[in-house]
Amino acid sequence: MALKGYSNEDIARRVAAELQEDWVVNVGIGMPLTVMPFVPVERDVIFHSENGIIGMGPELADPAQGDQDLLSAGKRPVTLIPGGSFVHHADSFALARSGRLDAALLGAYQVAENGDLANWKLPGAKLGSIGGAMDIAAGAKRVFVMMTHVTTKGQPKIVRKVTYPLTARRCVTRIFTDLAVISVTAKGLVVEDIAPGLTLADLQNVTEAQLTPGGRLATAA
Amino acid sequence: MKDKKVHSAAAAIEGLRDGATVLVGGFGHAGIPDLLIEAVCDRHLRNLTIVTNNSGRGRTGIARLIESGCVGKIVCSFPIAKEGFVFKEWYDAGRIGVEVVPQGTLAERIRCAGAGLGGFLTPTGVGTEIAEGKQTLTVGGREYLLELPLRGDFALIRADAVDPRGNLTYRKAARNFNAVMACAADVVVVQANREVALGALEPEVIITPGLYVDRYFVAAAEPALRVAAGGR
Numbered sequence: 001m002a003l004k005g006y007s008n009e010d011i012a013r014r015v016a017a018e019l020q021e022d023w024v025v026n027v028g029i030g031m032p033l034t035v036m037p038f039v040p041v042e043r044d045v046i047f048h049s050e051n052g053i054i055g056m057g058p059e060l061a062d063p064a065q066g067d068q069d070l071l072s073a074g075k076r077p078v079t080l081i082p083g084g085s086f087v088h089h090a091d092s093f094a095l096a097r098s099g100r101l102d103a104a105l106l107g108a109y110q111v112a113e114n115g116d117l118a119n120w121k122l123p124g125a126k127l128g129s130i131g132g133a134m135d136i137a138a139g140a141k142r143v144f145v146m147m148t149h150v151t152t153k154g155q156p157k158i159v160r161k162v163t164y165p166l167t168a169r170r171c172v173t174r175i176f177t178d179l180a181v182i183s184v185t186a187k188g189l190v191v192e193d194i195a196p197g198l199t200l201a202d203l204q205n206v207t208e209a210q211l212t213p214g215g216r217l218a219t220a221a
Numbered sequence: 222m223k224d225k226k227v228h229s230a231a232a233a234i235e236g237l238r239d240g241a242t243v244l245v246g247g248f249g250h251a252g253i254p255d256l257l258i259e260a261v262c263d264r265h266l267r268n269l270t271i272v273t274n275n276s277g278r279g280r281t282g283i284a285r286l287i288e289s290g291c292v293g294k295i296v297c298s299f300p301i302a303k304e305g306f307v308f309k310e311w312y313d314a315g316r317i318g319v320e321v322v323p324q325g326t327l328a329e330r331i332r333c334a335g336a337g338l339g340g341f342l343t344p345t346g347v348g349t350e351i352a353e354g355k356q357t358l359t360v361g362g363r364e365y366l367l368e369l370p371l372r373g374d375f376a377l378i379r380a381d382a383v384d385p386r387g388n389l390t391y392r393k394a395a396r397n398f399n400a401v402m403a404c405a406a407d408v409v410v411v412q413a414n415r416e417v418a419l420g421a422l423e424p425e426v427i428i429t430p431g432l433y434v435d436r437y438f439v440a441a442a443e444p445a446l447r448v449a450a451g452g453r
Contacts, residue, residue, distance in 0.1 A: 071248070129302060
């Protein structure tokens, strides 16, 4: 079943809306980088990049204008905001592990109902690339996952138990997919928002883990 | 004052031997000591253990080192990336070994070696396959993995400015692993963008004091680095 839901831009906008004034937010590679342009300019969110940038600005539209020594985790040219600073790699991860990150934005292969995250290696693969994901997932106060709701083959990515190699235990706070926004709570997965035209039953059909309606959905139910 | 300046990358890496462990700074293409890496390729060294974050971009940097047959094993956090293919080819052919280490753990293992410590406890990797074979300790109710220091025989460092004492500054995010690795090898060699006179560096901006640096050479002037709008 192919469900049409939120666009990537919708997801980025939704995640951006969660980021609060004065938060320090780690952005990794891929989809998370699309969030930054949607944070209102008047809101002072400080973006951290694992390679030692505190106060990273958006990626440049024209990479040719970039500076070879100022790159995102995705190795693309970025900018530095006024008052931004640089630290070396050990300090960059010291701040990540020690709870200085109010949030981290990560992609995922799978998220389990208890918040376990799998995002670095495919099952059965000999090798995967971890990068900073394990440290950041283990250390950030909140982990926001951005991903498609199902795999390209239609398999659920929100599962009872991760079957892909684990990145970190019980770390995910909220999941933003093309179909829904789902919080990981002590009582399980709570659906905060659902794409227009979809019912909770539609969503449950493509989600292995048990979902509970929350927010306006709970009121409606 | 000891003369640490040498006039070529080849002279900087003198004494580097087959089988050595070499720390190589850089993240992506920022802060890569490219001329030092080329000098290692030219020496046709074999069976090096290379400790670095990435496996190289295209055929440059670490990828070139791999393709030159110098690398027996790479210790890194991100071996498979879309900007590189050489590592994967060599790995699939069974011609190179790898140890994948979470990036923060990699940096801290190197820092630990530079700080004279015997290891550290990290929450990173608990419950994952990274924990296999490692000791787990519980402190204050939280589980940690015991990780051990990682030291180099050589460190290849890319700095911005160097003075005759070997004091270093770094440019923007090119600091990355360089400043950590500069403290953690028996022989620390530096490729600097520019050299300044003794006393020209404000003491407060020196990131790596010269006591860590054994040798440096100044790279020939490169095309001017473009500065992004909004950058300094």
